[in-house]
Amino acid sequence: xxxxxxxxxxxxxxxxxxxxxxxxxxxxxxxxxxxxxxxxxxxxxxxxxxxxxxxxxxxxxxxxxxxxxxxxxxxxxxxxxxxxxxxxxxxxxxxxxxxxxxxxxxxxxxxxxxxxxxxxxxxxxxxxxxxxxxxxxxxxxxxxxxxxxxxxxxxxxxxxxxxxxxxxxxxxxxxxxxxxxxxxxxxxxxxxxxxxxxxxxxxxxxxxxxxxxxxxxxxxxxxxxxxxxxxxxxx
Amino acid sequence: xxxxxxxxxxxxxxxxxxxxxxxxxxxxxxxxxxxxxxxxxxxxxxxxxxxxxxxxxxxxxxxxxxxxxxxxxxxxxxxxxxxxxxxxxxxxxxxxxxxxxxxxxxxxxxxxxxxxxxxxxxxxxxxxxxxxxxxxxxxxxxxxxxxxxxxxxxxxxxxxxxxxxxxxxxxxxxxxxxxxxxxxxxxxxxxxxxxxxxxxxxxxxxxxxxxxxxxxxxxxxxxxxxxxxxxxxxxxxxxxxxxxxxxxxxxxxxxxxxxxxxxxxxxxxxxxxxxxxxxxxxxxxxxxxxxxxxxxxxxxxxxxxxxxxxxxxxxxxxxxxxxxxxxxxxxxxxxxxxx
Ligand SMILES: [Zn+2]
Numbered sequence: 001x002x003x004x005x006x007x008x009x010x011x012x013x014x015x016x017x018x019x020x021x022x023x024x025x026x027x028x029x030x031x032x033x034x035x036x037x038x039x040x041x042x043x044x045x046x047x048x049x050x051x052x053x054x055x056x057x058x059x060x061x062x063x064x065x066x067x068x069x070x071x072x073x074x075x076x077x078x079x080x081x082x083x084x085x086x087x088x089x090x091x092x093x094x095x096x097x098x099x100x101x102x103x104x105x106x107x108x109x110x111x112x113x114x115x116x117x118x119x120x121x122x123x124x125x126x127x128x129x130x131x132x133x134x135x136x137x138x139x140x141x142x143x144x145x146x147x148x149x150x151x152x153x154x155x156x157x158x159x160x161x162x163x164x165x166x167x168x169x170x171x172x173x174x175x176x177x178x179x180x181x182x183x184x185x186x187x188x189x190x191x192x193x194x195x196x197x198x199x200x201x202x203x204x205x206x207x208x209x210x211x212x213x214x215x216x217x218x219x220x221x222x223x224x225x226x227x228x229x230x231x232x233x234x235x
Numbered sequence: 236x237x238x239x240x241x242x243x244x245x246x247x248x249x250x251x252x253x254x255x256x257x258x259x260x261x262x263x264x265x266x267x268x269x270x271x272x273x274x275x276x277x278x279x280x281x282x283x284x285x286x287x288x289x290x291x292x293x294x295x296x297x298x299x300x301x302x303x304x305x306x307x308x309x310x311x312x313x314x315x316x317x318x319x320x321x322x323x324x325x326x327x328x329x330x331x332x333x334x335x336x337x338x339x340x341x342x343x344x345x346x347x348x349x350x351x352x353x354x355x356x357x358x359x360x361x362x363x364x365x366x367x368x369x370x371x372x373x374x375x376x377x378x379x380x381x382x383x384x385x386x387x388x389x390x391x392x393x394x395x396x397x398x399x400x401x402x403x404x405x406x407x408x409x410x411x412x413x414x415x416x417x418x419x420x421x422x423x424x425x426x427x428x429x430x431x432x433x434x435x436x437x438x439x440x441x442x443x444x445x446x447x448x449x450x451x452x453x454x455x456x457x458x459x460x461x462x463x464x465x466x467x468x469x470x471x472x473x474x475x476x477x478x479x480x481x482x483x484x485x486x487x488x489x490x491x492x493x494x495x496x497x498x499x500x501x502x503x504x505x506x507x508x509x510x511x512x513x514x515x516x517x518x519x520x521x522x523x524x525x526x527x528x529x530x531x532x533x534x535x536x537x538x539x540x541x542x543x544x545x546x547x548x549x550x551x552x553x554x555x556x557x558x559x560x561x562x563x564x565x566x567x568x569x570x571x572x573x574x
Pocket of ligand 1: 349353373505506538539
């Protein structure tokens with residue numbers, strides 16, 4: 001079993017190769033650079049270093065969002081095409097779940113991974129490790145950071161926040177949650193592609209053709225159009 | 236000699252398309268998934284929605300093309316893909332699918348210019364005779380391209396503002412026609428007579444460039460002025476007058492270029508080549524000129540498709556043009572860099 005994991009859903013770009021009980025290699029950068037130019041060379045380089053060829057792959061795991069619409073589409077398109085042409089299973093994993101898995105394993109409490117979604121909003125969800133397995137407490141969502149902190153304050157649990165966009169929202173979260181809030185260290189904020197591969201290892205394959213990113217949000221034009229339809233129906 | 240098979244991928248706008256072309260000229264498979272029904276409700280192509288649809292369609296269209304052509308990836312010699320121009324988010328899906336496909340199957344990757352594709356749609360109809368001239372008319376482009384040989388493009392004229400197809404869509408909106416407006420205007424033009432005097436932008440003496448924004452404004456002004464005077468203009472007559480102006484400029488400039496460059500063929504390319512008014516005027520003008528062969532592809536090859544990308548890719552492949560795994564979508568790609 002050789003798993004290729006691909007994550008281009010946010011600024012951190014990640015590729016990993018895993019076999020049975022071993023991470024063969026990982027490639028991560030956290031740069032505001034074009035994923036479309038860099039992801040295939042990253043895959044090519046890592047596979048070459050690990051002395052694996054495309055025909056060796058037995059499964060593709062990709063981060064399916066939330067994140068940058070364009071970014072997530074690049075990884076998902078490559079993952080779908082690779083899985084289809086190599087005739088191997090494709091697994092999609094939440095980009096937030098990957099973040100949570102990286103640092104949450106030894107944390108006794110909830111984990112809230114997050115990505116900035118502009119205008120004070122974040123993409124986040126609430127996760128927890130139970131008997132070594134990552135479980136979803138609150139599904140991935142788009143929410144104002146301040147509202148999220150308010151909601152979490154009622155859980156009375158300690159909450160670990162993780163993500164490269166943490167600096168943007170840290171003060172808001174800290175203010176509402178005080179000592180309830182724990183923040184991952186700088187070296188633990190990148191989503192780890194090896195965790196992505198591990199999360200996808202035992203998950204069943206998706207229907208490759210119909211698999212799409214989890215954008216969370218409708219396209220703006222679509223949302224406006226639906227709103228207009230609603231008004232016409234109501235009026 | 237072994238047959239050459241090129242798989243082409245096109246996602247520059249709102250069609251997800253994959254085709255397989257044998258020896259540069261023969262269609263083995265040609266699959267197009269159009270999104271037009273989805274975009275109609277917005278009155279035009281919405282880039283984000285186009286990109287989302289491409290992700291939904293890509294592998295489905297790939298699979299259909301292989302099964303239609305009764306081939307496997309092992310039979311394919313190279314993968315050709317539209318690098319640009321077009322909508323960046325839409326192009327990205329085709330480019331990344333093509334890279335993944337090339338990598339997984341260890342096949343050469345060939346970047347193709349979308350307009351080169353439109354021109355090469357003609358080679359699926361008849362063999363090229365050089366030198367030739369191509370009149371490219373689409374929603375995004377209005378160009379006269381001179382070719383002295385395969386894979387060599389010289390743009391001798393292009394639009395300075397709106398593309399012809401764009402002007403059609405805007406005029407159609409003024410006349411309250413649904414999107415896409417081009418075919419409606421074409422149909423209405425045949426029901427009316429060109430009684431309204433509309434401007435023709437010839438630009439400087441000897442220029443092969445085009446400009447349609449003045450014409451578009453003149454149409455809008457004519458409608459507004461008539462409304463203010465409480466008069467009604469038959470929309471069919473306005474459509475006919477508008478079409479007469481567009482066609483007059485396109486045909487006159489093409490004819491002058493054909494004569495000056497002494498070409499053997501005039502190829503018509505792009506979505507607006509489906510326009511009946513334009514086809515008729517070109518046929519009329521060039522039927523007497525027996526030394527110039529006029530080529531107009533069938534409708535299905537005029538609008539965006541991947542057969543044209545694979546056909547152009549076949550020539551580029553033989554020319555030795557290759558892309559690396561760093562290939563990116565290039566919305567402003569210049570056709571002359573391939574020369
Ligand atoms: Zn086109």
